[in-house]
Amino acid sequence: MPEITLKCSCGTVKGKTKSVNGSSGTRITCCCDDCQSFAQYLKQESNVLDQYGGTDIFQMPISNIKITEGIEQISSVRLSAEGLYRWHTKCCNTPIGNSMGAGVPSIGVIHNFMDNASTRDEELGKNRGHIQTKFAYQEVPADLRGSTFKIVLRSLSKLIVWKIKGLNKPSAFFHDNGEPITKPNILN
Numbered sequence: 383m384p385e386i387t388l389k390c391s392c393g394t395v396k397g398k399t400k401s402v403n404g405s406s407g408t409r410i411t412c413c414c415d416d417c418q419s420f421a422q423y424l425k426q427e428s429n430v431l432d433q434y435g436g437t438d439i440f441q442m443p444i445s446n447i448k449i450t451e452g453i454e455q456i457s458s459v460r461l462s463a464e465g466l467y468r469w470h471t472k473c474c475n476t477p478i479g480n481s482m483g484a485g486v487p488s489i490g491v492i493h494n495f496m497d498n499a500s501t502r503d504e505e506l507g508k509n510r511g512h513i514q515t516k517f518a519y520q521e522v523p524a525d526l527r528g529s530t531f532k533i534v535l536r537s538l539s540k541l542i543v544w545k546i547k548g549l550n551k552p553s554a555f556f557h558d559n560g561e562p563i564t565k566p567n568i569l570n
């Protein structure tokens with residue numbers, strides 16, 4: 383299983399994952415309007431979103447991510463006071479990933495932060511499909527649509543295992559006391 387190099391588009395923020403493969407996480411493409419708003423907030427729609435307005439994400443344990451360089455360039459935004467932490471770099475507005483609070487052991491890493499565009503299918507397995515397709519920019523063909531039921535079930539069962547294993551710590555994004563490493567920019 384490969385370790386995946388993590389890198390923002392300008393190369394200031396770098397890191398790596400622990401060894402992962404398709405069964406270590408859940409790869410999906412989220413078409414929801416919040417993920418689209420995040421790409422717009424970063425002015426990165428054309429780099430982040432596919433033709434359907436979807437974001438290719440790999441959900442994995444947050445403790446399996448290590449930031450090795452440029453951590454001071456990491457920031458986050460919450461689209462509302464209770465919204466997800468949407469992590470990104472300040473140097474070049476690369477989206478990093480989406481997480482809940484410090485107690486939740488999962489992060490959905492966004493494809494732009496993984497340096498594996500040409501080997502992604504090999505390393506992370508085939509995408510399990512587009513979800514939240516009612517927000518898609520255009521009709522998503524049936525063969526690209528994922529089963530929300532199966533994906534939610536898979537994500538939840540992984541989350542439970544990761545929680546039991548305590549994979550919310552150590553975290554590159556939260557201090558041990560549960561505070562985020564930087565104060566999020568809360569919109570609205």
Ligand SMILES: [Zn+2]
Binds near residue numbers: 391392393395476
């Ligand atoms: Zn950068």
Ligand SMILES: [Zn+2]
Binds near residue numbers: 412414416417418514
């Ligand atoms: Zn989404």
